[in-house]
Amino acid sequence: MQTGILANYPFSRAPVPAMRSLVSAARAHGILVVLVRTELRVSGLDVSANNSLFTAFHQAGPLFHEGSGETDIIPELAPQAEDAVITKRRTSAFAGTELDLVLRAQRIETIALTGVATSAMVAGTLYDALDRDFRATVLSDACADAERDVHDFFMERIFPARGARVMTAGSWLAEVG
Structure with missing residues (x-):
């Protein structure tokens, strides 16, 4: 949840309230909070011409460039000392x-x-986590996609078929206690 992404992709704002609640509860219960950001070197040394998605990200200007400020985590989820x-x-x-x-x-x-x-970053991370033998839950209302039907398809069909648990942030918070 980076400042530039929220400013440029309106759909990305929808999960912020759920994320705020989740992060607050996780910290209160001593659960590790991991915040992830996508950054590319301004020089483009980490972007292969064979990777059209990241080439487009890099060419979009400072939105994904390290040090630009656009890759900062949004203030509502600002990292704390105990976070990764x-x-x-x-x-x-x-x-x-x-x-x-x-x-x-x-x-x-x-x-x-x-x-x-x-359908992109969440799915890629989930598949990788499952391949590394982590148990994984995807919190459906704390995720979003530019196309709602794509989001729903992944939550209802793809992720459960891969072995992930899918639930709402509220259900997860109730389990945490």
């Missing part, structure tokens, strides 16, 4: 990052995913 902030340069939050190391160092085996876009 992961910088990714690909779709999955695991690809080329220290996320797996942080989770395993903390003996975490179950994760709850939120984010945008459901």
